[in-house]
Structures are given as structure tokens and as C-alpha cells.
Amino acid sequence: EKKIAIAIDGPAAAGKSTVAKKVAKELDYTYIDTGAMYRAITYKALKLKVDLENPEQLHQLIKKTTLNLEQEQNGQKVILDNADVTEIIRNQQVTNSVSDVAKHALVREEMVKRQQEMAQERGVVMDGRDIGTHVIPDAEVKIFLIASVEERAIRRNKENIQKGYPSRLEQLKEEISKRDKLDSEREVSPLIKAHDAIEIDTTAMSIEGVKNEILVIVEKIR
Ligand code: C5P
Numbered sequence: 001e002k003k004i005a006i007a008i009d010g011p012a013a014a015g016k017s018t019v020a021k022k023v024a025k026e027l028d029y030t031y032i033d034t035g036a037m038y039r040a041i042t043y044k045a046l047k048l049k050v051d052l053e054n055p056e057q058l059h060q061l062i063k064k065t066t067l068n069l070e071q072e073q074n075g076q077k078v079i080l081d082n083a084d085v086t087e088i089i090r091n092q093q094v095t096n097s098v099s100d101v102a103k104h105a106l107v108r109e110e111m112v113k114r115q116q117e118m119a120q121e122r123g124v125v126m127d128g129r130d131i132g133t134h135v136i137p138d139a140e141v142k143i144f145l146i147a148s149v150e151e152r153a154i155r156r157n158k159e160n161i162q163k164g165y166p167s168r169l170e171q172l173k174e175e176i177s178k179r180d181k182l183d184s185e186r187e188v189s190p191l192i193k194a195h196d197a198i199e200i201d202t203t204a205m206s207i208e209g210v211k212n213e214i215l216v217i218v219e220k221i222r
Contacts, residue, residue: 001222003029003123005138006214007131010145011191012179013152013172015202015210016127019145021075022211024125027218031076032069034115034128034135035098039089040067040080041107042098052097055104062110069118096175099182102129108188129183132194140221142197143214151203152176 006029008020017033024031041062042052050057068079078086088094101107108130115135119126126135132142147155153172160167183191193199198217202210 003121004140004218004221005119005122005136006125006141006143006218007136007139007194007197008125008127008143008145008214009129009132009191009193009197010143011152011183012176013156014145014147015152015155015207016145017075018207019202019210019214020125020127022207023214023218025074026211026215027123027125030071030118030124032115032118032124032126033076033078034111034126034131036069036076036078036086036089037067037111037114038098038102038107039094040078040085041065041111042101043085043089043094044080045101046093046097052100055106058101058104059106059110062107067114095179099179099186103182103186103188105188112189129191130189132197133192134189137194141214141218142194143217144193144197144199145210146199146201147203149173149177149180 006023008016010016021031044065045052045058045061048061050061052058066081070077070079077084078089112135115126118124119136128135132139150173153169153176156172156176157167157169200210200213
């Protein structure tokens, strides 16, 4: 069995990280959530009041930033300059600003470089927006996960309620649609299905169902 790279891309809240974590656990692979990297730098930029429309300043900021994704039993811990930011980077302010930070070529260049270093050794499941198209274009398995906006908002709403966060379905639908639009229409590495990616519509599927479908695809390759 050879170690491979599995790229999982798709729009916001399509279940990428949930599924990617499970696939990684099953295969004993490293799970890498690239969205968390963009979120962490956005969090830092907001805290330091860096202008999110200024790519040079953001680039300087990233250069001075250490970002570590530590493997945990059920996912990953995000460490930003020695502080654990795993939870706080999911907040609404970061969620609603991250696409503005991620649209800059200078920001992406630096992030992609770091992500490619992480993926070099294979044995990785990486989730994001441009993994199959730019970060690991030679990934052995590429998955593109989609689901209806309605279903994605319902899932995120349930998740928020479980965590005890305030949550409104209508607002979530708007936020998810807006983020999809920004991510799909940006000039640099927009969210798009790689020509050789396998699309899975998870709208009517369970998490286990999606995981198993991906594992079947992986087994055919290995
Ligand atoms: O995956 P998640 O929803 O946490 O990603 C947050 C944001 O980071 C996305 O909406 C997108 O703007 C950006 N992102 C990106 N490229 C990636 C991963 C995330 O542009 N590979």
C-alpha cells in the first residue's frame, strides 16, 4: 500500500472537514485543514487592525507568523504564534472576513508554499478550495464535495446549536451563499472543481456514507 495525497475541495460548510478528518483517521493519515490557516491569519490581521485590502501588509504579517497544525485524536489543533486558536478562528467576525484575506495573490502564494511543504511526504488528507487545482495538482485522489445551500445551512445551524452558539438559519444561508460567491468569483485560484476530481453531492447522504464512498475510491488507487 503506497501513501497517497487526498485532496478534498468544495464550497463552505459542505462537510469537507468532518469527512476529511474521518478519512484521515481511518487511513492513519495526517489531516490538514487549509481553511484554518486562512482563518488564523485573518484572526491575527483583525486583532492587529491590519488593512484587509492591503496585500503587502498582509504578506508581511504572514512572514512574521508561525502557524502549526498539531494532530489530535479527532482532528487538529491550530497554533498561531504559540497560542491555541482552534476555537476562536471559527467566530463570525473571522468567518465573514476570511474570504477578503484569502483573495490576495500574495497571501495565497505564502500559504500555498507552506501547504505544499506539509503535503510533500504524502499520507495526507487536505481540505480547502484549491487543493486539487493548485496546492496538490498531482494528488492521487481528488474529491469535490457539494451540497445544497439549504442543507449546508441546516447542518451548520445544528452544529452551532450543539456548541451552544447563537445561530439563525436564514442568516447562515446568506453568509454561506456570500462566501461561495466570493470564493468562486475571485481572480486568484477560485473555488472550482479540478477536471480530474470526483464530485460527490452529499445533500442526501450521511457522513458515514460520504466517508465510505471516498474510502472505496482510495482503495481502488492504492
Ligand atoms: O474551509 P473554511 O470554510 O474554514 O475556509 C475559510 C475560508 O478560507 C474560505 O471561505 C476561503 O475564503 C478560504 N480558503 C481558501 N483556500 C483554501 C481554504 C480556504 O481560499 N484552500
